[in-house]
Amino acid sequence: ISNTMCEMYVMQLYLQKAALEEMGIYHFDSWAANFGEVTTALELTVEGSGFRFKSRFNKFTNLPELMNIFREVADVQTADMLDLDVPALRGGKPIIVESEPDWYVKQVMEDFVVRAERIRGGGVDPSVDNFLKITHEARLLGTDARLIDKDAPNNPDGKLNKVAENVWKEYEKGNVNGHIGCQLIFSDIGTPGPDKDFTIYDYLKETLIQYGIPAEEIAFIHDAKTDAQRDALFKEMRTGKKKVLIGSTDKCGTGVNVQTHLVAMHHVDCPWKPSSIEQREGRGIRQGNENEEVAIYRYVTKGTFDAYNWSLVENKQRFISQVMTSKAVSRSCEDIDEATLSYAEIKAVATGNPLIKEKMEIDNDVQRLKLLKASYDNQRYGLQDNFMIKYPKLIKTATEKLANVREDVKARDKELIDNPEFAITIGKATYTERVDG
Numbered sequence: 001i002s003n004t005m006c007e008m009y010v011m012q013l014y015l016q017k018a019a020l021e022e023m024g025i026y027h028f029d030s031w032a033a034n035f036g037e038v039t040t041a042l043e044l045t046v047e048g049s050g051f052r053f054k055s056r057f058n059k060f061t062n063l064p065e066l067m068n069i070f071r072e073v074a075d076v077q078t079a080d081m082l083d084l085d086v087p088a089l090r091g092g093k094p095i096i097v098e099s100e101p102d103w104y105v106k107q108v109m110e111d112f113v114v115r116a117e118r119i120r121g122g123g124v125d126p127s128v129d130n131f132l133k134i135t136h137e138a139r140l141l142g143t144d145a146r147l148i149d150k151d152a153p154n155n156p157d158g159k160l161n162k163v164a165e166n167v168w169k170e171y172e173k174g175n176v177n178g179h180i181g182c183q184l185i186f187s188d189i190g191t192p193g194p195d196k197d198f199t200i201y202d203y204l205k206e207t208l209i210q211y212g213i214p215a216e217e218i219a220f221i222h223d224a225k226t227d228a229q230r231d232a233l234f235k236e237m238r239t240g241k242k243k244v245l246i247g248s249t250d251k252c253g254t255g256v257n258v259q260t261h262l263v264a265m266h267h268v269d270c271p272w273k274p275s276s277i278e279q280r281e282g283r284g285i286r287q288g289n290e291n292e293e294v295a296i297y298r299y300v301t302k303g304t305f306d307a308y309n310w311s312l313v314e315n316k317q318r319f320i321s322q323v324m325t326s327k328a329v330s331r332s333c334e335d336i337d338e339a340t341l342s343y344a345e346i347k348a349v350a351t352g353n354p355l356i357k358e359k360m361e362i363d364n365d366v367q368r369l370k371l372l373k374a375s376y377d378n379q380r381y382g383l384q385d386n387f388m389i390k391y392p393k394l395i396k397t398a399t400e401k402l403a404n405v406r407e408d409v410k411a412r413d414k415e416l417i418d419n420p421e422f423a424i425t426i427g428k429a430t431y432t433e434r435v436d437g
Contacts, residue, residue: 002276003273012070019072037059039059086285089285091295095296097297099155099159099302105155116131139309144160144203159268164204164208171243175243186252187201187246201222217243219237219246220245221248238258238260240261258283259289260289261291264297265280270309
């Protein structure tokens with residue numbers, strides 16, 4: 001389950017259709033009504049300027065029953081159960097590196113807020129501007145403004161400059177006294193291409209060369225076009241001929257075995273799926289890595305789409321972790337697990353002022369308690385009304401009906417005694433056989 005709760009239903013539909021139908025579940029709505037629940041929570045707005053209430057399908061109910069059915073076809077094995085010989089995470093958690101937006105980024109973010117409000121108000125043709133367009137541009141902006149405008153200023157405190165600085169520090173520390181220290185840099189946006197004015201890959205390579213890393217020790221995964229070229233590149237990483245490999249989740253995720261000398265991994269951007277983060281980090285935290293620990297860096301630009309993106313990943317990770325666990329499951333679950341906490345931490349860092357969120361959460365609690373109180377009062381008054389008015393009337397009606405039924409039974413019994421044989425008169429004809437009647 002890599003992205004959404006619906007994936008479990010799809011798997012069950014393919015593997016356990018008969019079992020679902022035995023329970024009367026013939027479609028997704030029925031499955032969702034039995035095992036899922038829609039919750040309303042605070043989320044950052046797409047433009048990153050505040051919070052709003054959003055209802056999402058991200059809570060499980062009747063978990064023991066769901067897991068008993070699912071485990072008929074699924075064997076859940078997690079890292080804590082396998083206890084493999086893998087390097088530890090340095091510091092016990094990812095290192096969060098935050099960047100302050102410069103004046104240009106703040107200006108563009110304000111423009112996004114205005115555009116978003118206009119779209120939400122319904123006054124913009126979707127072909128001209130829409131949330132998908134803002135989301136894409138905001139995601140680029142959170143990484144580097146030059147991805148949107150090649151003439152945008154280079155923020156000295158920007159994310160990419162911090163990535164290069166940390167890669168250089170790890171390079172110096174990992175390549176002393178004959179040791180080999182290799183690193184992976186992940187970015188799904190700003191990939192290299194012939195007709196691009198600015199790319200993250202090229203900028204990072206140029207900056208790392210300026211720091212002192214030889215150009216021949218830096219590689220792009222995109223340069224390895226064939227399987228043979230990829231194998232050769234991976235071998236160079238394993239032997240330490242190449243020290244820094246820059247790639248995307250798709251090209252540098254599953255099947256990339258370069259772990260031998262990895263000392264650090266860097267998330268320049270946040271992917272859409274929690275499973276993508278696992279795949280990235282699994283390149284280094286795996287068997288065969290000769291180091292005792294690996295550092296993981298996650299880079300966030302405050303007040304940008306980064307915060308919203310980590311918020312999305314947190315929500316997805318929360319409900320996936322409830323199911324894909326080795327522990328006994330409770331009846332319902334929506335708690336955040338350890339993996340989610342690190343995402344939540346990043347979200348808090350990127351949000352800026354934590355008091356805004358605290359206020360909104362308290363407002364949310366007050367609203368929820370008001371609704372519960374209204375529901376309780378409604379139920380109480382309803383029961384009171386039933387007890388005083390509705391039920392006495394129903395009892396009286398039922399008593400009168402019972403008396404009439406008893407009279408009918410007496411009339412029927414008397415008729416059976418007087419005329420035991422079947423006979424019915426319709427019009428002027430009398431029938432003694434049921435078939436004729």
